[in-house]
Amino acid sequence: MTISLPLHMQRWRKFKNVFMIGLCFLSAIVVIAPLFIIFGYTLSQGIGALNLDFFIHMPKPVGEPGGGMANAIVGTLIMVGLGAVFGLPIGIMAGIYLAEFGKNAFGFTVRFLSDVLSGIPSIVVGVVAYILVVMPMSHFSAFAGGVALAILMIPTITRTTEEMIRLVPHTLRESSLALGIPSWKTTLRIILPTATKGITTGILLALARAAGETAPLLFTALGNRFWSTSLNEPIASLTVFIYDYAKAPFDDWNRQAWAAAFVLIAMVFVVNLAFRFVTRSRYGTSHN
Amino acid sequence: MKIEPPVLVFPSPSKSRNRNIGDLVFKNLTLVFAIVVLSLVFVMAYEMYKGSSLSIEKFGWRFLWTSVWDPVKGDFGALPYVYGTIVSSLVALVIALPLSIGVSIFLSELAPRWLERPVSFMVELLAAIPSIVYGLWGMFVLVPVVRKFIGPFITRYLGFIPLFNGAPYGFGMLAAGIVLAIMILPIITSISRDVMMSIPNTQREAAFALGATKWETTKIILSNAKSGIAGATLLGLGRAIGETMAVTMVIGNMPQISAHLLDPAYSMASVLANEFSEATTQLYLSALIEIGLLLFAVRIILNAAARLIVWSVTSKFAQ
Numbered sequence: 001m002t003i004s005l006p007l008h009m010q011r012w013r014k015f016k017n018v019f020m021i022g023l024c025f026l027s028a029i030v031v032i033a034p035l036f037i038i039f040g041y042t043l044s045q046g047i048g049a050l051n052l053d054f055f056i057h058m059p060k061p062v063g064e065p066g067g068g069m070a071n072a073i074v075g076t077l078i079m080v081g082l083g084a085v086f087g088l089p090i091g092i093m094a095g096i097y098l099a100e101f102g103k104n105a106f107g108f109t110v111r112f113l114s115d116v117l118s119g120i121p122s123i124v125v126g127v128v129a130y131i132l133v134v135m136p137m138s139h140f141s142a143f144a145g146g147v148a149l150a151i152l153m154i155p156t157i158t159r160t161t162e163e164m165i166r167l168v169p170h171t172l173r174e175s176s177l178a179l180g181i182p183s184w185k186t187t188l189r190i191i192l193p194t195a196t197k198g199i200t201t202g203i204l205l206a207l208a209r210a211a212g213e214t215a216p217l218l219f220t221a222l223g224n225r226f227w228s229t230s231l232n233e234p235i236a237s238l239t240v241f242i243y244d245y246a247k248a249p250f251d252d253w254n255r256q257a258w259a260a261a262f263v264l265i266a267m268v269f270v271v272n273l274a275f276r277f278v279t280r281s282r283y284g285t286s287h288n
Numbered sequence: 289m290k291i292e293p294p295v296l297v298f299p300s301p302s303k304s305r306n307r308n309i310g311d312l313v314f315k316n317l318t319l320v321f322a323i324v325v326l327s328l329v330f331v332m333a334y335e336m337y338k339g340s341s342l343s344i345e346k347f348g349w350r351f352l353w354t355s356v357w358d359p360v361k362g363d364f365g366a367l368p369y370v371y372g373t374i375v376s377s378l379v380a381l382v383i384a385l386p387l388s389i390g391v392s393i394f395l396s397e398l399a400p401r402w403l404e405r406p407v408s409f410m411v412e413l414l415a416a417i418p419s420i421v422y423g424l425w426g427m428f429v430l431v432p433v434v435r436k437f438i439g440p441f442i443t444r445y446l447g448f449i450p451l452f453n454g455a456p457y458g459f460g461m462l463a464a465g466i467v468l469a470i471m472i473l474p475i476i477t478s479i480s481r482d483v484m485m486s487i488p489n490t491q492r493e494a495a496f497a498l499g500a501t502k503w504e505t506t507k508i509i510l511s512n513a514k515s516g517i518a519g520a521t522l523l524g525l526g527r528a529i530g531e532t533m534a535v536t537m538v539i540g541n542m543p544q545i546s547a548h549l550l551d552p553a554y555s556m557a558s559v560l561a562n563e564f565s566e567a568t569t570q571l572y573l574s575a576l577i578e579i580g581l582l583l584f585a586v587r588i589i590l591n592a593a594a595r596l597i598v599w600s601v602t603s604k605f606a607q
Contacts, residue, residue: 013501013504014501016501016503017501017502017503017504020503020506021398021502021503023390024390024391024393024394024397024398025394025398026390027386027387027389027390027391027394028390028391028394028395028399028407030387031387031388031390031391031411031414031473031477032407032410032411034414034470035410035413035414035417037425037429038417038421038422038425041425041429042421042424042425045428089321090321090324090325091325093317093318093320093321093322094318094321094322094324094325096318097315097318097319097321097322098322100315100318101315101318101319102322106322107322109326110322110325110326112592112595113325113326113328113329114325115591115595116329116588116591116592116595117325117328117329119523119526119527119530119587119588119590119591120329120332120530120584120587120588121529121530121531121532121557121583121584121587122530122532123530123532123557123560123561123580123583124332124336124530124580124583124584124587125332126560126564127336127339127560127564127576127577127580128331128332128335128336128580130564131335131336131338131339131577132331132335140565151328151332154325154328155325158325182310182311183311183314184310184311184313184314184315185310187314188314208416209416209418212417212418212419212420212421213418214418214419214420214532214533215419215532215533215557215560215561218561218564218565219564219565222565239418239420239533242420242421242424243420243423243533243537246423246424246427246428246537247537254428257424258424261420261421261424264418264420264421265417265418265421268413268416268417268418269413269416272409272412272413272416276409
C-alpha cells in the first residue's frame, strides 16, 4: 500500500527543493566572487606599479614621482623577525606542553585561553604593547611593534604545534619508548622532527599573518619615511605605508599602495597554498 | 611484506634517576611556556584595566551613553563609537549569515569532494587576506560602487524607510557593513561546515529513507547544527567588532549617531587607530584605553561563549 500526497503538494516540495538547493549554489558563487574581485583588482592595479624600484628605492618626497618602499620592506621583515624571536619559543614550547602533557584541566584552560588570545582584536594588542613597551620607553619603536606581533603570533603557533604533534602516529612514539629512549628525548628527537614540516608551514602562516597586520603597528612602530634598522626608533612597515598612501591624494602614491597590497596578497596566497599542501592529508579535522 | 608492529604498552617509568630528571625538567620547562601563554591574557586585561582607571573613575558608566568627545575640555563619552561598532557589525551579520549558511550547506551536503575542497580553500583564503587590503579595496572599489549604484538604488526604492537613507558619500555604515560581511564570511562558513559535517550520516540516511527531498534532509541537518551555527555567528560577530583597518578606511570616521545606513559613522576600533598616537593628556589616553578594554571584554565574552557552544556540539557528534 502506498500513501501519496496530493499532486500539487508533491510539486510544491519538488519546487522548494530545487529552489533552495539553487540558492545554496548561488550563495557559494556570491561568496567566492569577492575573492576573485579583490585578487583581480589588486593584480591589475598593483602589477603596473611593481618594479625593481619598488623593492630597492626609498620613498620620494611628496610631489616627486617614483621611489619605492625599501625601508618599509626591511621594517616589516625586522618586526616580523623580532616577533618570531619572542613568539616562536613561547608558542612551540607551549604547543609541546599541550600535546604531550595537556590532557588535564590545566591543559584545557591553556588551550582555551590561547584560543581566546587568538580572538583578541589586533588593535587591542597594539594598545597593550603601547602600555607595556612604548609608555615605559616613552617613545615609539620597532621593538614595541615586534612585541605586538609576537603576541599576535603566539596563539597560532601554539595551536599548530599542538595539532601537528598530535598527528604523529602513536606507533612511532611507542617504538622509541620501547627502545629505551626517555620520553623527553623521544619528543625532541623523534616526534618533533617528524612533525617539522607541518609546524614549519604553520609558523610561516603565522608570520605571513603578522606581516599583514596594520592596526597593532600604528601606535607602536608608528612608521617612518626614512631608512632605519634600529630597534629603538620608529620604523616603517608595508602595511602602515599602504594605509598612509591610500589616504594620500596622489595617484602615484595610491598606485604604490596597490603594489604593496599585491606583494602582501601574493605572500599570503603562496604560504596558504603551502600550508594546504602540507596538511592536506588531515583535511577537515582542524576543529575538534 | 609489511609487518604490523606489535601492540606495545608504555614501559613503566624507569628506575634510572637520569631519565626521570630529564623528563621532569622537560615537562616543567614546557609548562613554564604554557603558563606564559596563560598569563598573557591576564596581563593584557590587568594592564588595560590599570591604564583606563583614570577614565573609569571619572566617567563611570556615563562613558557608555554620552556622546561628547572633547579632548580639550577633558570630557569623554563613547556612545557614537559604540553605536557605530554595533550597527556596522549587525549589518555585516545580516548580510553574511544567510550567505554563510548557504555556502556551508553547499560544502557539507551538496558539493562533491573534488569541488568542495577547492571551494573550502577559497573561502579560507578570504580569511587570510590582510585587513588593510580589504580596506584599500573598500576605499577604491566598494565606496565608489556604493556611492554610484547601491546608495542611489536603495534610497530610490527603499528610501521611505529611514534606515535606507543618508548622505551620498559612499563612505559610511553600509560600506563598512559590506566589507565586514566579506571578512566574517569565512569564519562563520568554516565552522558551520565543520559542525554540519560532524553530524552522523545516519541522520541523512534516515531522512532519505522516509522519502525526504534533499532540502528537507538539509533542514534536519540544520536543526541539528543550529547551536553550532549560533556559535559560529558569535565568532563572526566578535571578529566584526574588533576589525580595525578595513572599517576605518570605509566608515567615514564621523562621530555621529544616525539611523541612516548610508551616513558616515565611526567605530571603537577606528577611533583607537586614528587618535591613539595623538592622545595628548593622561585622561584622553585613559579614555582611549578604556575603549580598548571594552573591545577586549566584549570579544572575550563572545569568543568564550562561541567556543563553548561549538565544542559542546562537535564533541557530541564526534564519536
